[in-house]
Amino acid sequence: MMNCKKATQLLSEAQDRELSLTDRAALKIHLMMCSGCTNFSQHLNLLRRFTQSYAHGDDTSHSPEKSKNDPE
């Protein structure tokens, strides 16, 4: 069976290339049984999200002051 080291390598590569059908199947089975790698997989997506927001900001770049117009 695929181990976590291999699974995490494939998960990382999946961010950069399309995996083969075989790899995807083996990975899927591994993930069904491994919470660590399932978390890892989510974390990779988050890393991407974080990094892309890193200097993008959301829309803050064009609205300098956050609208603090809470009507009291």
Next chain:
Amino acid sequence: MSDDRITPATEGNGEGGMNFEDEAYLIKLRGQMLKFATLQLSDPHLAEDTVQEALIGALRNTDSFRRQSALKTWVFAILKNKIADVLRQKTRRSEVSHSSIDDEGDDNLDKIFNARGFWQTDEKPMSWSQPLESLQKDHFWLVFEACLEHLPANQARLFMMREFIQLDAAEICQSLDISTSNLHVMLYRARLRLRECLENNWFKDGVKS
């Protein structure tokens, strides 16, 4: 090092709209940009030119930035595009020198996985609670930056090319003249480390306020 060729128009208090009273901040920002660009381009002169262009371009259009973080965001977005252009041009003219990207001794993989290749008990990734809330927290970004800086330089460079500048794998390999498998290995290690660093320094104790 402290080549202060550009201390942008602040002192001349040139055309209106530049209310950057905080010159010290600009200098610091320029330092951060330079560091980033030098890492990405591995050519200090080119980095400097690129930063200068980006900074001037940004300042020209930003009379409305009152929050420094917003300025930083904006300036880095511009810098990022400029770096991507430069890298792509380099690729096209293939004037890149043979940069060998090697693995700066990275064998703590063995600390993460056991002999059979499964997670060591205390290395097993945990579930991160409310990860997206972190985006709103200034402190999170400090941790994130510190973690990036903690990566070996080559890994950080590749990671940022891929994830931040968003070049695709083929473009990176071409631009740096490295093999695809080399790229995959380096990105894998960068992600492992970065993930672990964020977990240990941010997510472990729950999202901080």
